Amino acid sequence: MTTPLRTALRGSASLTFLAAVMAGLLVISAVGLYADDRVLGGVPIWLKPTKFALSFVFYALTLAWLLAHLRRGRRIARLAGAVIAVTAVLEVGIIVFQAARGRASHFNEATPLDERLWGAMGALIVVLWLATAVITVLLWRDGMPDRAGTWAVRLGLVLLLAGLLQGLTMVTPTAAQLALDEQGLATTMGAHAVGVPDGGPGMPVTGWSTTGGDLRVGHFVGIHGLQAVLLFAMLLPLVVKDDARRSRLVIVFAFAYGGLLVLVTWQALRGQPLIAPDATTLAALAALVVATAVAAAISWLRPVPPAA
Structure with missing residues (x-):
């Protein structure tokens, strides 16, 4: 582990x-999950800080490790990395602050302070x-x-950016929220659940809705696309020796992963739980699997150009 960490540093x-x-x-959030029995929106109050902390560990280390391979633009990269570090600390700091207060951090405009903090989070994520x-x-x-590694990094980063943008699908207020707001009643503005209220029954650990659509599924798939494609590219040499085939297969995997991102987001927007796909969703998944298999077969069978 020391070598990757030194590379990241x-x-x-x-x-x-x-x-x-x-x-x-x-670690602190894990202790909070054990010691603090408060619940917000149907889940333990320290679950959100725990998930964000874990996600940012992978996000930051992956980007830092990749930046060690840069040959040009290192000064700009260091500046961009510093900006990400500051904005991430502020973003997650607000989440922790609201959790400690027993308040929702996302979509919360119930009080002037809650509204300002939620607005600040939106601005910070744009900068990030x-x-x-x-x-x-x-x-x-x-x-x-x-x-192969080059295409894994390129397409994985595109998936990461797409996953971050997918979060915009959650900030649009629902009709019910707008109606309450027009009446001057305190309400959240935005939701991750579709077809059901936020805070209903959810899957273990992730908390993704089991009764309606959940836009957090696509958000998660997208922001961790970089790690998924990189891991695929790192394991591929175990079974594929030539770089040309590996490159093609990495591209196929990345596009298939992007298709999965679109599929689960579409499923959620239709108010459908991840674990209860209907026939239309299953047909779309089957089409994605077949298309991926055909593309992978073509990539494998296509002649490899002779080495220069």
Whole structure:
């Protein structure tokens, strides 16, 4: 483990520091899950800080490790990494602050303070997305030492940006929320559940709705697309030796993963739980699987160009 961590530290001290801070928060939040029995929206109050801390550990370490492979634009990359670290600490800090107060952090406009904090979170995530986009441009240009790794980084970062943007699907107020707001009644503005109220029955650990659609599924799939594609690219040499085939298969996997992101988001927007797909969703999934299998077969059977 020390070698990847040293590589990450060399790539971005700021992002490595962010990962360390989030690892510490992960421990604190885990203690909170055990010691604090308060519940908010049907889930333990410290579950959201725990999930965000864990997600940012992977997010920060992955980007820091990748930045160590940059050959150009390192100064800009260090600045972008520092921006991400600051905005992430502030974003998660608000989540922790609201959890400690027993208040919802997301979609909460019940009081002037809640509204200002929710507005600040929205602004921070825009800054974080833009800084991540800058890193995407730098890494897209430089790539990795091998072609398969280069495409894994490029397409994985695109999936990450798409997953972050998918979060915008949750901030639109529902008709019921708008009606309550027009009456001057305190309400949340936005929701992750579709077809059912937030806070209903959910899956273990993730809390994703088991009675309606849940937009957090696609958000999760997207923001961890980078790790998924990188892991696939790292394991692929165990069974595929030539770089040309590996590159093609990485591209196929990334597009299939993007298809999965679209599929689960579409399923959620139709008010359908992840664990209860209907025939239409299953047919779409089957089509995605078949298309992926055909593309993978073509990528494998296509002749490999001779080495220069």
